[in-house]
Amino acid sequence: MLIGALEAGGTKMVCSIGTPQGGVLQRASFPTVSPEVTVPQIVDFLGKFDIAALGIGSFGPLDLNPASPTYGNITLTPKLEWKGYPLLAELKKQLGVPAAIDTDVNAAALAEYEMGAGRGLSSVLYVTVGTGIGGGLVIGGEMVHGLVHPEIGHMMLAPQENDPMPDGICPFHRHCLEGLASGPAIEKRWGLSAKLMTEDHPAWDLEATYLAQMCANMIVTVSPEVIVLGGGVMQQAHLFPKIREKTLAILNGYVASSCLTEEGVDAYIVPPQLGINSGVTGALLLGAKAIGA
Numbered sequence: 001m002l003i004g005a006l007e008a009g010g011t012k013m014v015c016s017i018g019t020p021q022g023g024v025l026q027r028a029s030f031p032t033v034s035p036e037v038t039v040p041q042i043v044d045f046l047g048k049f050d051i052a053a054l055g056i057g058s059f060g061p062l063d064l065n066p067a068s069p070t071y072g073n074i075t076l077t078p079k080l081e082w083k084g085y086p087l088l089a090e091l092k093k094q095l096g097v098p099a100a101i102d103t104d105v106n107a108a109a110l111a112e113y114e115m116g117a118g119r120g121l122s123s124v125l126y127v128t129v130g131t132g133i134g135g136g137l138v139i140g141g142e143m144v145h146g147l148v149h150p151e152i153g154h155m156m157l158a159p160q161e162n163d164p165m166p167d168g169i170c171p172f173h174r175h176c177l178e179g180l181a182s183g184p185a186i187e188k189r190w191g192l193s194a195k196l197m198t199e200d201h202p203a204w205d206l207e208a209t210y211l212a213q214m215c216a217n218m219i220v221t222v223s224p225e226v227i228v229l230g231g232g233v234m235q236q237a238h239l240f241p242k243i244r245e246k247t248l249a250i251l252n253g254y255v256a257s258s259c260l261t262e263e264g265v266d267a268y269i270v271p272p273q274l275g276i277n278s279g280v281t282g283a284l285l286l287g288a289k290a291i292g293a
């Protein structure tokens with residue numbers, strides 16, 4: 001049985017065909033332009049295969065309330081052509097198969113929970129640090145929704161005194177995580193591409209401080225059993241030891257767990273075990289869930 005998957009991002013749409021177990025067989029990627037241009041490309045690719053269901057992990061915010069008339073729509077996005085777009089309903093209609101949707105980061109968290117860094121654990125936090133910052137949570141096998149869905153990228157942080165841009169760049173909030181620590185925030189603050197910064201650039205100490213504040217906040221609120229940090233900015237592997245050290249320093253020994261010790265933290269704050277495939281694998285798993293496969 002084949003499952004179709006879409007990882008819908010603000011920059012590109014990654015389509016894949018795979019197995020209900022999350023194995024990726026085929027991939028194609030299209031730039032995210034407008035629904036009029038991009039959706040036919042997605043439908044054209046996925047429609048070539050005899051898929052039994054479709055799973056979608058999408059950028060958001062999304063309406064994830066199944067009782068809502070706008071269930072599966074993208075609600076608010078700076079990409080205006082996609083604002084209010086009924087992504088789930090359109091793809092379901094055009095492909096004629098059962099489909100399920102969740103946030104890209106909830107899908108990635110599900111994949112890491114089932115097949116990656118969270119295997120055998122009961123909860124996983126997945127945070128992507130890229131053009132935006134988003135976080136997904138799986139607890140006891142279920143992706144967390146609630147009122148809407150978590151918006152971890154917009155948690156308030158304590159701006160640092162040595163930060164030349166302490167308000168951040170989020171149009172909605174002052175000193176939220178995304179506004180302070182996304183790739184575009186780093187680049188605006190220092191006037192330099194994050195990819196080109198050397199390891200000793202002061203950007204990284206500040207970045208690690210903000211990501212450590214997020215980790216500490218999440219540890220004291222939801223107590224995840226593992227924290228997976230992905231996305232373009234986390235390609236800077238030297239951030240991991242810095243974030244681990246600063247997280248322990250912020251918690252200051254208050255939370256008693258062997259994961260929150262110098263020996264334990266290396267296996268607690270980790271890169272995605274599925275690498276760049278977390279999102280797409282999660283979307284396949286979502287598709288399989290849609291038909292109980």
Ligand code: ADP
Nearest residue numbers: 009011130131132183184194195231232233235
């Ligand atoms: P998106 O969030 O658009 O899906 P990414 O997760 O790749 O895509 O994030 C893109 C952001 O990450 C950009 O702001 C870019 O500057 C930053 N980025 C990408 N690669 C690196 C890298 N190797 N080092 C530092 N920053 C990077």
Ligand code: ZN
Nearest residue numbers: 154170173176
């Ligand atoms: Zn914000």
